[in-house]
Every structure is written in C-alpha cells, then in structure tokens.
Amino acid sequence: MTGMLRSPVVQRLLKVPPSYVVFALLLAILWSARPNMVNFNVMGIFIRQVAPLGILVLGQLLVMRVRSIDLSGGGVILLVNYFIASGTFPGARLPFFIALAIVIGTLVGFFNGWMVAKRRVSAVIVTLAVSIILIGIVQFLAGGSPPGDVPAYFGEIYNTRLGSVPTPVLFWFGMAALMWLFLSRTIFGRFVTAVGENAEAAYFSGVPVERTVILSHTIAGLIAGIAALVQTASISVGSVRVGLDLPIVAVAATILGGVAFGRGDGGVWGPTFGVLSFALLFVVMTVFGLPEPGKQIAQGVIILLAAVLYGVRTAKAN
C-alpha cells in the first residue's frame, strides 16, 4: 500500500492541480446537459473568449514563479486599446500597432522588473501603481479625445479560423507551448525555479537573480502587450475603464493551476487549464440560466471546493 503511494505515478496524480479537476467536471456537466455543444466548433468559440486572459496568465505564472506578481496587465491592455481605438496615430496600420503594443508592454514590464529586482520595492504595490498610472494616462488622453472604434481588420483577423479552430485559440496555445518549452528546456527555466525556491541560494549558486527577475517581468510585460492586442481584436470599441478584477482573476487561475509564489508544480498547462475552467464555468452557468447571485455563489463554491480538495490532498502527500 505505502509502496503504491510512493510510486511516481500516484504521486503525480495526487498533485494534479485543481484546474484539471474543475475542467473535467464542468465538461462532464456540459456534456450531459448539452451534448451538442461539446464539439470543436462550439468549444473553440468558448475558449476564444478567454484567450486574452489565457495569454495574460502566461506572463503572470512566470513572475509568480520568481515570487513576484504583476498587476499592471489591466493598465497595459487599456492603454494599447486606447491607442488603437482613439486614432492618436493617424494612418497607422497593423504592424505599427503590433510594434506599439510590444514596445509598451516590454517597457512597462522592464520597469516593473527593475523596480522589484533592483529597487526591492513591493511588487504588488509597484505594479498596481503602474497600472493606475497607465489607466490615468488613458483617462487623461480620453479627456481630450475619447476613444472610438477599433479598426475593422482587427475583428476580421480575430474571426479567422484554421481548420475548425479559431486563430486566437491556436495563437494562445502556441504561445503556451512556447512558454512551456522555454521554462522546461532552457537555462532560464532553471534560473526561474532557483530564484523562486530560494533567492539567496540561487545567488550563491551563481544564478543572476536580479536579471532573472527583471527578465521575467519584461517577458510578462511583453506578453501583456500581446494580450492587449488580442483583447482589442475581440472588442470593436475603445474604453476608458478596466476592471481591477482582471489581474486578480489571472492570479487566481494561476494558483488554481498549481503555480503559486515560488512554486511551479502546475507548469504552464495547469494555469492554462485554470483559465479554461473559468471559461467553462461561465458557459455552464449561462447555459443553466442561473440568476446572477446564484452564479456568483456557485462560482465561489466550486472554486473553494476544488481548492480544498487539492489542499487536503497535498497536505496528506507531504
């Protein structure tokens, strides 16, 4: 019995992040209630709905693995969205906007990383303050010129498919695979693990700790810029406000996926399934026509139960 418990397969199974469990459960519920919806075409569209969040989470999990956090994603998305929707850059075309989003994201990420790693300030507050500033910049600009429509080609690209899979979904999964390879195969991935586990020990092992943190934040910023492009493509209008819940939801999806501050048990796919779970949760609740309060309560209870299950299992395993 104990021997079986110690077998690597069982150990791994015990550590399956809650996101997979929730996802499987919801899929089963949906399948029994609306079998016709469980197919590639329909699911593709549901998954596309959370592609921006899914992409954002790829950056979030990276910074969380080095014991940091990035709450500035919302601000980056809002600013990029504003620039695209406001006509601030007359005559600009897609390549320009892509470059702009990447530059904004990377700069913001680098700044975050620099403040966290070099200045050693609180990651929560610095990224929150950066987000507030970015939102503030949009509000300032919008005071002079409120945003309007997003150019039509964004929506057109967003609606394309490859085979039966929507392009944004493919793009997201492609990025996730890239991140997975990046973390599991490269030296940088080792550094991330080292810094997350024990920054001091990482330093004495010759790991460039500050550089790793800065780079993680910079990549997270870049990813936020890309998420901003996808988010903008998914909506055809500009806005002046962004929910503070976006980064928090990203953090929650990451943790449900088994990645916590300094720990990376869920890899890249755990958090990705965390996002997919949120997508399915929304679909299932909408399909069942739950009233809003019921939706909120059900959402809370499901997340809590899944986390409790996981928590109790990991506590036993240790």
Place this chain on the structure above:
Amino acid sequence: PSAPSYAADAVAGSAIKAGLTARAADNPVSEPGKFKKPCGWVIGMSDFGVNANTWTVQVAHESQAAADREKCIKKFILLDANLDQNKQVSDIDDLIAQHVDAIIVQPVTPTSADAAMERAVAAGIPVVLHTGRVKTDAFTTEIQGGAEHFGKVMGDFIVKTLGGKGNIWVLRGYPGHPEDINRYNGLVEALKGSSIKIAAEEYGYWQYDKAKKVCETLYLSNPNVDAIWSSGADMTRACVDVFKQFGAKIPPITGEGNNGFFGLWIHEGFKSIAPEYGPDQGAAGVVAAVDLLEGKSLYKHYDYNPPGWDLDKAKKYYRDDLSANVWWPSQLSEEQLKKFYGKK
C-alpha cells in the same frame, strides 16, 4: 398643497433642455429670488464617476461646456466620486465647506448621497439633482430621465415588433446598480399583458467584451430568439457583432443614442429603437443651477421622458466624421465635437 401664486412664472422644462417637462402633479416650485446672487458664482458638481465609461466622460464635457458658456460663473468645481459612495459624501461635504453657491449632484446610488444633500440644503445651498433618483426630497430641483421610461420604451418596441409573443433575451447592466434595476422594471412593465417570454437573462455589465461573451454563449446554447432587450451602452453592438459573426440574421434588438451604434444600425438595417438618454443632461443641470442663482423659480421635478428614436431620426444625427463614442443628443459646439470626437 396649493400652488403659490408665482408658480406660473416658473421656468418651463423646455427652457432648460429640449425634451424636459415639468411633472404634472404634486410639483412645488421654488420661491423666486430665494437663491439669487450677484454674478461671480462658484458652482460645484458632485459627479458619480467621470471615467466610468464614454457616456460619463461626455456628461463631464457637456457640464463643463455649459458652465463655460455662462459668463457669471466664476468657477466650476467638478468633483469626481469615481463610483465610490463614501467619496461622494465627502465631496458634497467639501463643497458645503467651501461655501459654493450651488451644488449639482449626480448620485452614485439612490441613498448614498441623501445625508450629505440634506446637509447642503440645511446650509442654504440650492441643490440640483440629475441622472439618478434619490430617496430624500432634500434638493431644490431635479432633472430625471426616468430609467423605467428608458426600459419601457425599449420594452414597448419589442412588444410591438413581435406582436405580443415570442422569446427574448434580456441583457442587463451592472448587478446591484439602480439604473439597471429601474430599466429592467420598465421592461417588466412593458411586457405585462403580453405573452412574451424571457428565455434568458444575463448581466453584460454594460461592457462590450462581457456582453459579447454572454451573447456568444446564449447563441451557441440556443440560437432561437425573437428579439433582444439590451440595457444599453456598448452591449447592443457586441450582440449585433455576434450575430454577424455567425452569419445569422440579426433579430430586433434595442439600442441607445450612440454614434457607433447608429452607424451599425444604418449599415445593417436591423430593427431597433434608440431610447434617448442624452449626456447633455449634464448641461441641463448647470442651466438649472444658473436659473436658481439668477433668482428664477424652478419646479421641483422635471422629467426627461422623450420617445425613442427610430432609424430616420438616427440617420439625421449620425455623423460619419465623428468617432463611435459620441452620444446623442449633445449640446457641445461643432468645434468641441470635432475636437473631442473628430476622426483623425
């Protein structure tokens, strides 16, 4: 109570803003000259949230522009509660402490500003209330576009279009928000007596992306819908885009007086109605405050319950050269419209 003799001289609604009427019954008027003050006024406005969405942005612009037009206003103080009830109380208290000559209030919720407004009235400051009803009657005059009316105009349109029967989706705004509840109540009122059924009721938070998720999910779950009642803002456009994306026929769907929506409506030609809820109510609030300070007498209640706009009226207002997020009707000058909303 019997109307005072000076009631006949009270300012008519249309003098404040097109489409306003003084409420017929139980509508006292303010004493002429009660708030009269020499030129050089300081007017304070407690805005519920300037940066909540593009409509609220425009309300701020309309208010400021109206204040700028009035030479006698020395200073116009716009305080932004940023959707925080608690901050609004402080904002109003602050305006009282600054001894402003008049206070305009856009309440965050029907009750949150009540106590502060009572303090303002007690301090002898005229209080103009607009775009949001309150529970207290501690204000001098109010200009209220009825949210129920707004919802009912849309509901009536649906009942008429469907001939009194069919399945509809209901897209609501922000859960717990009074505007959402009241618009919804208007719908319920309109549906009374018809055999229209609400097949689905979801919250889209008045946001494009959330509404789009809702509509996509509803469509994929069950595409049979006869009409859609949308609580306004960007949700209508999101839902129309969903139907376009699936290549499906766009069902009758309610809209709002937004330039982007008008463009879509004109272009796609689906059946719709746009209830009117102009951001120029912001200007109306300033005009009312000015009237009071000039010593004119105002009714306590002005209603803003205009009929909905049809496609022809929308075509008249639609401006291809302006961006999507200008809301109609507006009192901004051509110059300002171009400055804020001109497509570059």
Place this chain on the structure above:
Amino acid sequence: MRQFFLDIVTGQRSRQGLWVLPLLMALAIVAFLTVRTGHMLRPDNLLNLLAQAMPLIITAIGQTFVVLVGGLDLSVGALISFSTAILALGGPAWILIPAVFLLAGLVGLINGVAVARLNVHPIIATLAMQYIIVGVTLVLRPVAGGSVPRVVIESVGGTFLGLPMQVYWGVVVVLVAWKLLHGSRFGLHLFAIGGGVASGAEDAAHNVGVAVKRNVIFAYVASACFAAAAGIFLAGRIVSGDPTVGNGYEIYAITAVAVGGTQLSGGIGSLHGTIIGAMVLALLSNGMTLLNVSPFVQTAIQGGILLLVVAMQTRRKMGL
C-alpha cells in the same frame, strides 16, 4: 546617533517595516496642501478627511492581521457591502449589530479554516469567499436602500461630548487593534508565524508550541470583523444598505497596508504603518479635491505619487 536615525528610516533592526517614509510623505502632502489651498488644516476639512478615510483605515487594519501571517484577504470588500445589507434589513440595532459581527466572524472562520487547516491558498480561499458573499448580498439587497438603525446613523454623523463621532470610532478601533496586535500574545504570535512563513521556517513557531493554525484562523476572523465594523461605519454614512459600496476595498486595503511599510510576505509591519498608509491614500484623494484637479488627470497623478512613495521603500529582500 546617525545609525539610530538611519535604522528608523530604513526600517532595519525593527520589525515595524518602512513606515517612516510614508509618514514623511503624508506630512509633505499636508504641508503642500496647507500652503497651496489654506483649506487643508481647517477643522471641517480634517473631519471630512477623517470620515472619508475611516472605512479604509478600519478595513486596512483588519487586513494587517492576515498580511502579517503572510496571507491576504480579498473578501473584505464584499463583506463591507454585506454588512451594510444586513444592517439595512430593518430591525433593532441590538440584534443587527451583533448579527453583523457574528456573520462576519463566521466568514472569517471559514476563510481561516480553509487557509490554515485545509491548506488552500489565501488568494483562492478569500476570492471564492468574495464571490459567495457578493451573491448572497445581491439576494439580500438587490439595489441600494433599506433602513439603517438610527443609532448607527447617529454613531457616525453625530457628536458626543462636543467631539464628532468619527474621533471616537478612530480611538476605539485603534485601541482594540493595538491591544490585539502589539499588546498581546496573539499579536506577537502573528509576527512569529509570519516571520516563519517569510523566512521559510514555517515549522519554527509550531515547534516551540505556538498554536499556529488557531492563530492564523483568528487573524482571518479579525480581518472579517474589522471589515464588518467598516461596513457599519459606511452604512451610517450612506444611510442605507448597498450591495456595491464595498467594491474595491480589498485592493485599497492591501495597498494601504503595503504603503504603510508592512511586508506582504509576512512578519514585518505595524498598526501605525497601516494607518499612515491609509492616510496617504485618503490625502491623495482629498488633495485632488482641495486643489480641484480635473478628474481626467487625477488618476495619473495619484498613481504617480503612489509610485513615488513606493519607490522610496527599498527593502533588503525582493518580494511581494
């Protein structure tokens, strides 16, 4: 001597965190506003400022308890709305007020048990709880309204012995929190537990016999009860129950705690730091009002100053 001041400013050789810099910052803002507007130090503005800051101060103080043990409580905003909804149900205050604390205590207990005994990450446990409370509140009170007991309204807006009630609220809350945090074994044990979490010596406190789990649970109960108190204060101020009034308070509270020099990884921080942090946020908001800054630039300026305050709070170790 020089070292002494250096230590205080850098927050070293102390577990109170970097509260001196935000204090200086707050004083600088006050000085600036006094010079620029003349309104700043007027009693009515000070009272207004205190009243506006009070719910945040109370919530943030509660948040300090859980942050000290390396946790977070994201459910406090929802709990504030929930408390106002309960108070506005109609009924005598002597039933409603204890009921609010009881229910909040229960919420805190669930949060705490989930985190301490069931091994759930605090962000997940309290976020899930936030969803649940939001839902329940919407059922209780779908839209703002209801009637709040007179006592509550008077206890917020009235005066007693010539002093505005806010002052008493402040004194009581601070005394209770001080006693719990800095004047009892419980508080010391919270620091010990948090120090263990932050330094990776999770078992250390347990091994010398500190009731780790029980204390962590108490920390969440405390956080919830302070949020309930903030809800009562807000209900008195807006004279109604309101399902959205607490929106965003969790983020502001965490921000206030962190600005006050408390480290989110646990074990380092203080009550006065949190109060200073909340005051900095309130002053930023009040300052914008006093200076009559356009709402279109307020957010950017507030963010900028916040960044400035934070940028000065350089710590020895990286972290949240």
Place this chain on the structure above:
Amino acid sequence: MAGLIELSDISKSFGGSVALDRVSLELFPGSVHALMGENGAGKSTLMKILAGVHRPDGGAIFKNGREIAFANPREALEAGISTVFQELSLLPNLTIAENLFLGREPLGRFGSVDYRRMNADTKSALTDLGLDLAPDTLVSELSIAERQFVEIAHGIKADASVFILDEPTAALNAADVEILNRHIRRLRDAGKAIVYISHRMDEIFEICDAVTVLKDGRLVGTRPLSEVNPASLIAMMVGRELQDLFPERARTRGEVLLAVKDFRIGTATKPFSLSVHAGEIIGLAGLEGQGQQRLVRSLIGQFQPFGGNVAIKGKQLPLPVTPSSGVRRLRSLGVGYVPEDRKEEGLFLALPIAYNIAIELHAECNELSIARGYREVIADAMARLNIRASGASMIVNALSGGNQQKVLLGRYLAADVDILIVEEPTRGVDVGAKSEIYKLLRDFADRGGAVLVLSRDTVEMIGLCDRLYVVHDNTVVAEMPAATATEHGILDAALSA
C-alpha cells in the same frame, strides 16, 4: 536507578524509506547521553519523535514508567521535554527575548506581554552563556554562532526535565563549546536527563556519560563512555576502523592563484596580504568573528573593502565587486564559493538533489541555451560524496543534515573551478563523511586547484590545511605552516597581535 524516559522499539518511516527500525533508548536523570551515528542514521528523527514533532509508526514512549504520546511539540514541552533542534529554527523578525519566550511569554497586566520581565530574564540567560547581546536585538541581526547560542539558551531555559541538544555546537568554536559544556554539567548536576548529539568526538568524551550508536536506523548498542575510546566508537558507527581522518598534506605547490594585497576591510583596520597557491589548502584561523568571513565575503561584494587589490590567476579583480553579481564574477574567473549557511544560502530544500548539484553548472550558461541533464556528473558527485539518498531525484529537505551538507559541496566539486573558497566544509558531517570531504578537497588541490577554508573547528584547520593565516580584528596577524601549528599557538598569535 530508574530511567526517566524510555523509548521502546520506536519505528518510523518516511514514505517507503525506513528511518528508524525498532530503536530503544533509556535516559536517566543526572546523566548526559550521547547519540551518535553517521549522517542519516536516524538521530534527529528519534529526537523529533521524543519532541513531539513526528509521531512514531511503532513503539512507545514512557516517562517515569507511564506511557505518553504527543500530538504536537507543545505537548512535549508541557511534559518537560525541551529541544534544541538541529536546523536553526529561530524567527528572524523577533527579538532574542521574544524568541526565547515564544509560546510561553510572561503576561503582565491586562494580558499584555511582560516585556520588562522577559528582557531581564533573557539578559541574565545570555550573560550566563557569556554573551553580551541586548535582549531586544532582532535575531536577523545576529551572526550564525550567536543564533546558535540563542537557540541553546532557548532550549535550556525551559523548566524541563529532559533536554535534547541536536548538534548544538555545529556552528560554535572551541571556546564557545566550553561555555556550553559548563551549562550541560550544571543541568546534569541538577538531575536533568540530557541527550547530546554531535559529530565531534572530543566533545563526546569531554561531557557524556553514556553513548548510544545508531546505524541505518537500527540500534548498534549503548555503552557507558568509560568502556569506549574514539577508535572503537568510530568502528561502531562506521562499521570499520577509520585509518586517518586527514589526508596527507601537499608536497608541491604551484603558482599563485589567489593573491590579496594591502587589503583593508574596515575603515581603520590594518592592511594585509595573503596568497593561495595551486595545490594548496589555506585556512583562515582565529577567534570567532574576527573578520574571517568578512574578508572572504568582501571578494563577492557583500562587504565593500576600503583598499587594496585582488588578483585571481594573475588577473586583477576590479574592486569593489557589485554585490548583486559577486558570486558570478568570481565564478567566471574560476572561483567557486561555498556558503556557510546551507539552509538559507546554500540549498534549494524543496528541489531534488540533481537540481541542487547541476544548478552551478547551469549558471555558467547563457539563459537562452538548452539546459543539459548532467546525469553522469551528478551520479559521480553523489557517489564520491557517498550521499545517502534513494536517488538523484530525492528532495533535499528529506535528507539528514549531514547529507544535505554533502549535496552542497557536491555542487561546487562538480563544477569545473580552479579555486574553492569554502566556509565550514564539514558543518554537521559525520566522521566518515568528514574524512571523505577532506580527501575530496585534497584531491582537488592535488589536481592543481587552490582551496581557501574557513572553519570554527581548529583541529580541522590544523589537520586539513597546508598553511594558516591567523585573522584578528579584521586583519591578518600571523601566518604559519599548519603542520607545526597548535591550537595554543594560534590563540597566542591572535591575542598577541
């Protein structure tokens, strides 16, 4: 005489691996009982069971003949069992006094903590241990030896009848050990039962009355100390006689690999120079806390020197070194730096052995390059260091203290460096492993490497090194060949400077 505590047939396994297999032990009042065995033999596990940290899988614990069981450490404390754990477990954000009284703080009026009494009691406890520290100093401000003392003060302050000291002297020097011994004798004379775990033979013979030896989780035997001698004890532990603890010294030496010139590590300290040649093991000796560590840590930028220059393999090291990249800078010049505090600065406790060893090799590569597995290198290091583990994928946290130390050393021996700077090479390591480590360091030097060692164990310094520099008051005051050095000579040189 009746036993105060009797551990009877205690078994414990973690997952599938057996840490203790039916071990019995009896403790008597007024006696000091040594517990010995190789790293990973099960000493700490047995004591953690007695301290209520672990629950035994089988067997029973009796106190005064009555069976007892502890659900948690608090219950053990309440039953009068006080422990100094092997892994330092002080809370860095609390003061010394708070740490000492944690869990049993005296309460004053209105239930607040009575700081005055706590600080006064702490002051006297510290003075007893010969420490001049303010009770309200944060533990994070203390040196590792000071922390160890605070830990000891914590363990022997309690009003207990049984005291467990699990390697209390691992971070102490000889003088400090003497202070500790005085206290142990005092406790013994007061009729307490004491368990003393240490890998230092001389301490055992100095203070203990009986010894129990464990091997691979099994009881080898219990003997009165008068019946054993070091050689027979080692034979009981290791299963064979140990030839020589220390390997032969260097016969030749090559060119200078590390040269420190006119170095000043304080504003007002005397400049000094030292050099380490290829093939040499050099030690920095002297009293505790005289700047030995400050000296080497200046090389990685943790302290900023005030003057002088450093040459590594003939190349100048630009000073000052930036603290954030000091270790990397040295590494790029072929220097490996082994830190003292394996738990905080050394190991990734939650990660596998393989990861811990390979990280140093990975750190040399470009971030974007593919990480190699280094399977052979890791297996080789584990074999050479005789690391007791179920495999390279075992989590380091589950290793015994001594094996953890070997993993740490393995990391730097696996890396391809020419110069090793080692702080406390054998902290908490058993005799057998010690001799292994000494051999490995000597091999490294013989292959043309240079080693600079810091150790609190003077005997080790004399036995292992070729030359010693005596450090006092932040400067080098003497240089001597290790072969002729004595403990007395070193002390003399330090104090007469």
